[in-house]
Amino acid sequence: MRAAVVRTFGGPEAVEVVETGLPEPGPRQVRIKVAAATLNPADAGVREGFLGDAGKQIGFGWDVAGTVDATGVATAWSVGDEVVALDPGVARPVRTHAEYVVVDTDAVATAPTTVDAVHAATLPLNALTAVQALDLLELEEGQSLLVTGAAGAVGGFAVQLAAHRGVSVTALAREGDEEFVRSLGAAHFTSGAVSAGSIDAVLDAAVLGETALEWVRDGGSYVGVRPGGEPASVRGVRTASIAVSADGARLAELAALVDEGVLTLRVAETYPLEEAAKAHARLAEGGVRGRLVLVP
Numbered sequence: 001m002r003a004a005v006v007r008t009f010g011g012p013e014a015v016e017v018v019e020t021g022l023p024e025p026g027p028r029q030v031r032i033k034v035a036a037a038t039l040n041p042a043d044a045g046v047r048e049g050f051l052g053d054a055g056k057q058i059g060f061g062w063d064v065a066g067t068v069d070a071t072g073v074a075t076a077w078s079v080g081d082e083v084v085a086l087d088p089g090v091a092r093p094v095r096t097h098a099e100y101v102v103v104d105t106d107a108v109a110t111a112p113t114t115v116d117a118v119h120a121a122t123l124p125l126n127a128l129t130a131v132q133a134l135d136l137l138e139l140e141e142g143q144s145l146l147v148t149g150a151a152g153a154v155g156g157f158a159v160q161l162a163a164h165r166g167v168s169v170t171a172l173a174r175e176g177d178e179e180f181v182r183s184l185g186a187a188h189f190t191s192g193a194v195s196a197g198s199i200d201a202v203l204d205a206a207v208l209g210e211t212a213l214e215w216v217r218d219g220g221s222y223v224g225v226r227p228g229g230e231p232a233s234v235r236g237v238r239t240a241s242i243a244v245s246a247d248g249a250r251l252a253e254l255a256a257l258v259d260e261g262v263l264t265l266r267v268a269e270t271y272p273l274e275e276a277a278k279a280h281a282r283l284a285e286g287g288v289r290g291r292l293v294l295v296p
């Protein structure tokens with residue numbers, strides 16, 4: 001089978017599509033025939049050596065939508081099930097940017113039924129990150145949340161999920177994104193200026209760090225998206241960072257929210273797997289709204 005991998009870290013030209021062995025599922029694992037897999041900013045990091053293992057073949061891809069094609073022992077999934085899954089970020093020779101991928105059963109959920117696989121593939125990584133980050137903030141209905149990078153994948157899901165819970169959301173995004181983030185449920189919009197100490201919590205998907213921390217009221221909360229990279233606590237503000245974890249049960253809840261129309265899935269462009277390097281180059285150009293999706 002074919003898979004997109006990196007063997008020598010570098011720019012988009014470092015992405016290779018190679019012939020590689022078909023992975024076999026072990027106990028409590030399934031093999032998924034990939035229908036679609038998204039390209040995320042973290043894949044650019046992998047290409048540049050973020051997961052380490054220089055000189056080895058390292059696969060790309062966190063998200064997958066596809067069909068269960070083989071099962072190991074002790075799985076509740078059956079061949080033919082239409083699923084989505086998060087393949088967590090560890091250096092492995094093959095990940096979801098491939099024709100087939102093996103994932104743990106605990107990472108798998110039934111795919112949303114109202115969207116195609118290309119759209120479904122955009123759900124796992126960024127919706128799980130958004131919901132797990134919101135969990136860390138422990139917000140109650142009526143409290144205020146500022147989401148930075150609100151027009152991005154993590155930020156967009158965070159705006160929708162928080163607004164759905166009755167949180168009053170301020171979206172921080174580029175000026176041209178105001179209409180879009182308001183359509184996600186943001187009650188307020190800013191492209192930069194926020195009063196110090198004016199907000200209960202910040203979900204900092206644009207990685208503004210200490211600048212965003214200043215906007216949180218004394219005793220509020222801040223969550224960042226760089227694992228371990230959150231600013232130190234000041235004024236009693238709890239600071240934390242999210243490291244997304246695979247959670248099939250939670251992913252199933254998110255898929256249900258897609259089918260209920262609460263979560264919107266956004267696709268910018270699709271590329272054949274063979275053209276993975278082109279997709280990396282497009283991501284590196286910036287300004288992409290919605291996800292780039294690879295189709296084997």
Ligand SMILES: NC(=O)c1ccc[n+]([C@@H]2O[C@H](COP(=O)([O-])OP(=O)(O)OC[C@H]3O[C@@H](n4cnc5c(N)ncnc54)[C@H](OP(=O)(O)O)[C@@H]3O)[C@@H](O)[C@H]2O)c1
Nearest residue numbers: 129149151152153154155173174205206225242243244287
């Ligand atoms: N820790 C984890 O487990 C985890 C999981 C998933 C993602 N992440 C991280 O979360 C971050 C967001 O990911 P993503 O996929 O949502 O990225 P994305 O889709 O590229 O979204 C980022 C958004 O932030 C905007 N932005 C950046 N700086 C801004 C600023 N100063 N003012 C206004 N808007 C600004 C970007 O606009 P432009 O495109 O115009 O710059 C873009 O719309 C990334 O750093 C990613 O690596 C972490």
